Amino acid sequence: MNAKASRYAPHGAQQLRAEAESFLRQTLSAEAEARSRDEVLHELHVHQIELEMQNEELRQAYTALEAARDRYVDLYEFAPAAYLTLTPSGMIESINLAGANLLGLERQKLIHRRFARFIADQDRDRWHLLTHRMLIEGGHEKRSMDLVLQRDDGSTINAHLDCLCRVGEDTSRVLRVTLTDVTPIHQAAVAARVAAIAFESQEGIFVTDSARRILRVNRAFTELTGYSADEVIGHTPSLLRSGRHGPEFYAALEACLQQSGTWQGEIWNRRKNGEIYLEWLMITAVKDEMGAITHYVATLNDITARKAAVAEIERLAFYDPLTQLPNRRLMRDRLEQALANTARRQCYGALMMIDLDHFKMLNDTQGHDVGDQLLVEVASRLQSCVRVGDTVARLGGDEFVVILENLDQGRDAIMQAEGVALKIMERLSEQAYLLDLTVPGGPVNQRSHRSSLSTGITLFGDVPVSVDELMKRADTAMYQAKAEGRNAVRFFDPRMQEAVMARAALEVDLRNGLAEKQFVLHYQPQVNADGRVIGAEALLRWQHPERGLVAPVELISLAEDVGLIVPLGQWVIETAFAQLAAWGAQPDRAHLNLAVNVSAHQFRSADFVSQVLAALEATGTNPHHIKLELTESSLIDSVEHVIGTMLALKELGIHFSLDDFGTGYSSLGLLKRLPIEELKIDRGFVRDILHDASDAAIARTVVALGESFGLSVIAEGVETVEQRDFLHGIGCREFQGNLFSKALALPEFEAFMTKQ
Numbered sequence: 001m002n003a004k005a006s007r008y009a010p011h012g013a014q015q016l017r018a019e020a021e022s023f024l025r026q027t028l029s030a031e032a033e034a035r036s037r038d039e040v041l042h043e044l045h046v047h048q049i050e051l052e053m054q055n056e057e058l059r060q061a062y063t064a065l066e067a068a069r070d071r072y073v074d075l076y077e078f079a080p081a082a083y084l085t086l087t088p089s090g091m092i093e094s095i096n097l098a099g100a101n102l103l104g105l106e107r108q109k110l111i112h113r114r115f116a117r118f119i120a121d122q123d124r125d126r127w128h129l130l131t132h133r134m135l136i137e138g139g140h141e142k143r144s145m146d147l148v149l150q151r152d153d154g155s156t157i158n159a160h161l162d163c164l165c166r167v168g169e170d171t172s173r174v175l176r177v178t179l180t181d182v183t184p185i186h187q188a189a190v191a192a193r194v195a196a197i198a199f200e201s202q203e204g205i206f207v208t209d210s211a212r213r214i215l216r217v218n219r220a221f222t223e224l225t226g227y228s229a230d231e232v233i234g235h236t237p238s239l240l241r242s243g244r245h246g247p248e249f250y251a252a253l254e255a256c257l258q259q260s261g262t263w264q265g266e267i268w269n270r271r272k273n274g275e276i277y278l279e280w281l282m283i284t285a286v287k288d289e290m291g292a293i294t295h296y297v298a299t300l301n302d303i304t305a306r307k308a309a310v311a312e313i314e315r316l317a318f319y320d321p322l323t324q325l326p327n328r329r330l331m332r333d334r335l336e337q338a339l340a341n342t343a344r345r346q347c348y349g350a351l352m353m354i355d356l357d358h359f360k361m362l363n364d365t366q367g368h369d370v371g372d373q374l375l376v377e378v379a380s381r382l383q384s385c386v387r388v389g390d391t392v393a394r395l396g397g398d399e400f401v402v403i404l405e406n407l408d409q410g411r412d413a414i415m416q417a418e419g420v421a422l423k424i425m426e427r428l429s430e431q432a433y434l435l436d437l438t439v440p441g442g443p444v445n446q447r448s449h450r451s452s453l454s455t456g457i458t459l460f461g462d463v464p465v466s467v468d469e470l471m472k473r474a475d476t477a478m479y480q481a482k483a484e485g486r487n488a489v490r491f492f493d494p495r496m497q498e499a500v501m502a503r504a505a506l507e508v509d510l511r512n513g514l515a516e517k518q519f520v521l522h523y524q525p526q527v528n529a530d531g532r533v534i535g536a537e538a539l540l541r542w543q544h545p546e547r548g549l550v551a552p553v554e555l556i557s558l559a560e561d562v563g564l565i566v567p568l569g570q571w572v573i574e575t576a577f578a579q580l581a582a583w584g585a586q587p588d589r590a591h592l593n594l595a596v597n598v599s600a601h602q603f604r605s606a607d608f609v610s611q612v613l614a615a616l617e618a619t620g621t622n623p624h625h626i627k628l629e630l631t632e633s634s635l636i637d638s639v640e641h642v643i644g645t646m647l648a649l650k651e652l653g654i655h656f657s658l659d660d661f662g663t664g665y666s667s668l669g670l671l672k673r674l675p676i677e678e679l680k681i682d683r684g685f686v687r688d689i690l691h692d693a694s695d696a697a698i699a700r701t702v703v704a705l706g707e708s709f710g711l712s713v714i715a716e717g718v719e720t721v722e723q724r725d726f727l728h729g730i731g732c733r734e735f736q737g738n739l740f741s742k743a744l745a746l747p748e749f750e751a752f753m754t755k756q
Helices: 003-007 010-078 097-103 121-137 183-196 219-225 247-260 304-318 328-345 359-366 368-384 411-428 467-483 494-515 552-561 565-584 600-604 608-619 639-651 668-673 683-687 693-709 721-729 746-754
Strands: 082-086 092-095 143-150 156-167 173-181 204-209 214-217 262-270 276-287 293-302 348-356 391-396 399-407 432-436 445-449 453-460 489-491 519-528 533-544 548-550 593-597 626-631 655-661 678-681 712-715
Touching (some): 010 097, 082 097, 121 143, 156 183, 183 293, 247 262, 247 276, 276 304, 328 391, 328 399, 328 467, 348 368, 348 411, 368 391, 368 399, 411 489, 453 467, 467 489, 494 533, 494 552, 519 565, 519 593, 533 552, 533 565, 533 746, 552 565, 565 600, 565 608, 593 655, 600 639, 668 693, 678 693, 683 693, 693 712
Parallel strands (some): 453 489, 533 593, 593 626, 678 712
Antiparallel strands (some): 082 092, 082 173, 143 156, 156 173, 204 214, 204 293, 276 293, 348 399, 391 399, 432 445
16 A cells, blocks of 8 residues: 555544644634734724824814913903902912003012002902901902002092902912903092082182092182182191191191091181181082092082171170189189089089278279289289189279189088189289389389288089079178178188188198107007907197197098198108107017008109118118008009009018008009908998998908908907907907007006006
């Protein structure tokens, strides 16, 4: 069997079949591979076409975007409205050409500059408030406002502003602002408002801008002032000023204008020729829709002649032609007003009737010209003796009247009225030089003259009384002064007169008593809860040679009124310190503390600290045993000075006690600042402490305050064991009062100490 035949043998057939299958598989694999490659190439070609189409779309989109950007740039740059972007801090981040032109600077010079710099002062606060709210609140609402812009060259324009808040590229908020120049519209509106005011009237009129620069004047203004329109336009009205008004006058005028929008009144101005005239001026502010002042319109009238005529009529009707004082008619009107004022204010007033002694003799011997000179001099001196609000009037002849207002009540009013009367007597007793002009063309002789006067005084304010009745009372008192020898002061009420005379005599005695050492100190013991004497209070006594011991209340009041309280208080300090030094040398009394009262006048004197220091050095007293007692009234005025004085004395070792605590105007804030060591419960609270719940509550409060502030508390005026026990029960540990001992003279006090 040949090879070909063997191929078809069964075994050969299988092999052939395997080869055929292998060939087929290879053939199919090649075809599949070829087909797959074609498909990939096809898909790549399709993708390439799609990409080319997308690139074309992108190119078209980019071209459109570029065109849109160019249109936006054109619109932004060449828009008629101003556009700018502001940073949160108000800096200009970008601005278009219209904005740069509007603000008057090149664009590159505006970048990073603060936009508020270009807003006029009057609108700057409103702008800051608007931007603050927008940046805080955010949102997309548009906000608008009208404002005045000040360009770089100083000129101003009116603008309308629209503003939006947006988020910038760095996520911070920015402000998009649009500005529109509305100056022409604004000017047209202003012109319409100004035109609404009747301009061409018989009154002088001028119109200014908000900076007071004159814009327009009418013909009447030119005729009144002498200035033409060309001479005043662009200037301020200050060129009309006369120089008679000070800065405070114009400041008040400006304040009134800003508050109410108008001002009117009399004002002295100067014409172009230099003539000064009195003018009635009325100024009205013109405001825009936002209420800001844009212009002022002023009308003026010359009232010089009319005012002079009115003044002359008033002078003839109400003033004495010789002395220029109010006459009887005006005096009665002033007295009626004084009566009404005293009733309303619940104070006192005084009416003085004054008559010159022996004036008729001067007139008869020296002539009426000399007498008139004296009356004029008397009028001048009387006015120099009273306050601005008081009245000096001439009734006629040599009779004068003085009306004093706003006097204190009761006894103080008497002293005040008497003080003025005595001042007048002293002033008029001074020598006056009068010229003898009785011979026309002859020599002028100078004569000296001293005046005396009789004065009658009546007070008013306590009960209703008529003007006529007051005049009668003062006249009666004046004639009483004349009847008793002239050159005297008398009150209508005999009781008042007695009080005045007694007080005057007591004042003389007080001065003599201080010079003659008629004063002594008494000492009232102060004890602790065990009844042991721990100190004393030094109390002033006046051993009057005729009246005996004068009550301390009367003594202190008189000393304060006549200005002797400071030297008297200094005597008390020196005497008390010397006695404390003497006790300090005795072992059984060296522990004693001594309380010394100091008046408000004395404590506020400039050299009080140096006086106390001098007394310490002179006596060698241990300052740690001294307590200066201050009343609440001494703390009311000049608090800082009082505290400074207390601190200076505290550095010396002196202690302080607050006397009469709770009776005045104490405040916890003040109490906290005061360098005190002790509070004193007033005897007024102790007296009824067992029967009056209010007094008991006040005493408890004082003790509680003492504990809270770390202060000791002492009660004065303790009269009974029950009072002491109650006070001890609420925490008070120190006492003073007649239960233990009254105030004792030095020998008696030392004897009392010996029994302890």
